[in-house]
Amino acid sequence: MARTLAVMTSGGDSPGMNTALRALVRVAAVRGVRVLGVEFGYEGLMEGRFRELTRPDGEGGPLVPEPELDASGQLGGTILGSARSQRFMTPEGRADAARRLEDLSGLVVIGGNGSLTGAHLLARECKTPIVGIPASIDNDIGCSASAIGVDTALNTIVEACDRISDTARAHRRAFIVEVMGRHCGYLAMAAAVSAGADAVLFREQGRGEADILQALEDLVRRNLAEGRTKRRVLVLKAEGVELPTPLLVSRLQERLKDLKGVEARGMVLGHLVRGGSPTHHDRMIAGRLAFAAVEAALEGATDLMVGWQSTVPGGQTTPDPYVKRYPLEQVLAETAALLDGSSPVTQRRVRMMESVQGVLAL
Numbered sequence: 001m002a003r004t005l006a007v008m009t010s011g012g013d014s015p016g017m018n019t020a021l022r023a024l025v026r027v028a029a030v031r032g033v034r035v036l037g038v039e040f041g042y043e044g045l046m047e048g049r050f051r052e053l054t055r056p057d058g059e060g061g062p063l064v065p066e067p068e069l070d071a072s073g074q075l076g077g078t079i080l081g082s083a084r085s086q087r088f089m090t091p092e093g094r095a096d097a098a099r100r101l102e103d104l105s106g107l108v109v110i111g112g113n114g115s116l117t118g119a120h121l122l123a124r125e126c127k128t129p130i131v132g133i134p135a136s137i138d139n140d141i142g143c144s145a146s147a148i149g150v151d152t153a154l155n156t157i158v159e160a161c162d163r164i165s166d167t168a169r170a171h172r173r174a175f176i177v178e179v180m181g182r183h184c185g186y187l188a189m190a191a192a193v194s195a196g197a198d199a200v201l202f203r204e205q206g207r208g209e210a211d212i213l214q215a216l217e218d219l220v221r222r223n224l225a226e227g228r229t230k231r232r233v234l235v236l237k238a239e240g241v242e243l244p245t246p247l248l249v250s251r252l253q254e255r256l257k258d259l260k261g262v263e264a265r266g267m268v269l270g271h272l273v274r275g276g277s278p279t280h281h282d283r284m285i286a287g288r289l290a291f292a293a294v295e296a297a298l299e300g301a302t303d304l305m306v307g308w309q310s311t312v313p314g315g316q317t318t319p320d321p322y323v324k325r326y327p328l329e330q331v332l333a334e335t336a337a338l339l340d341g342s343s344p345v346t347q348r349r350v351r352m353m354e355s356v357q358g359v360l361a362l
């Protein structure tokens with residue numbers, strides 16, 4: 001009997017999930033492996049919402065991907081749908097999920113750190129091989145230098161900042177642009193560098209409201225005071241900084257009352273940054289990780305994630321020099337360290353941002 005793999009997308013969607021699906025189904029199909037897509041993440045898995053992603057090409061022909069996968073590989077979002085599921089977090093929910101996997105050769109979970117946490121628990125509670133692929137715009141997943149979607153999100157943010165800068169320069173305005181990343185400031189940090197921002201605010205800095213406001217006031221006064229030639233101030237702010245952007249802007253404006261003609265404005269980019277056609281880089285990562293995930297699952301390897309260009313020690317090499325397999329337990333420990341600041345990766349990011357303070361003027 002032909003082997004069957006299941007695949008799902010879970011948690012916050014990210015551009016490139018569809019590319020990973022397309023690649024995964026192609027790789028499986030050429031190996032004669034049938035693929036079932038699980039609709040709407042763990043919620044769909046518990047309900048047994050499977051759909052065929054492969055079919056025989058004509059009467060008795062070889063297995064090929066369903067036609068919709070081809071064009072959708074270049075689209076953002078996910079054709080399978082995604083979800084956040086409370087019920088899967090209970091042992092009863094996961095037991096339902098495990099029952100749905102009993103006759104399958106493996107499950108590939110494409111998602112962020114929450115989805116990978118769920119995959120780790122499920123892998124321990126069922127016999128079917130479970131393999132994770134990191135996909136999240138936040139770049140908050142351990143053992144992978146980048147997750148699928150990060151590059152596209154950054155390109156969107158930089159383009160948005162460029163556009164905002166056009167109008168900011170026309171009016172000599174200060175703009176505070178908030179980007180997603182509830183626990184991780186990577187998007188704000190990376191975009192600040194490539195958009196030529198004047199400052200960046202992110203949770204990992206651990207700064208209080210008074211400190212932030214004083215620094216922003218100084219920044220605007222220094223740059224936009226009468227007689228100064230600079231025409232815009234751009235500040236990147238990560239969602240994880242507790243002070244809401246509209247409040248930050250109104251408090252800043254209050255402090256700048258005496259500065260004639262100088263205005264501060266805020267812009268929350270929000271979900272805009274999660275959509276859009278994936279970049280080349282995200283498509284390439286998606287393709288190569290999907291390939292490695294199929295290989296791992298078909299070998300019967302389980303409770304692991306395939307990571308991209310990781311510098312984290314350990315992990316198992318694959319024929320692709322940029323891709324390694326890591327046990328999910330290690331991935332989750334690394335992820336926790338990334339978020340609580342104890343990871344050398346986070347410390348390096350924060351150090352780097354501090355070292356460019358002279359350039360980013362805060």
Ligand SMILES: Nc1ncnc2c1ncn2[C@@H]1O[C@H](COP(=O)(O)OP(=O)(O)O)[C@@H](O)[C@H]1O
Binds near residue numbers: 088136
């Ligand atoms: N600790 C956990 N135990 C079991 N399942 C979890 C756990 N954390 C997350 N999940 C599952 O993964 C889903 C997606 O996680 P979430 O954090 O929302 O998104 P992401 O995968 O993008 O980080 C959750 O809705 C839940 O079903």
Ligand SMILES: O=P(O)(O)OC[C@H]1O[C@](O)(COP(=O)(O)O)[C@@H](O)[C@@H]1O
Binds near residue numbers: 013182
């Ligand atoms: O779409 P939702 O449910 O509002 O979630 C928003 C969150 O999802 C993200 O876009 C992605 O986070 P996850 O990868 O953890 O799902 C965060 O940056 C953001 O805070």
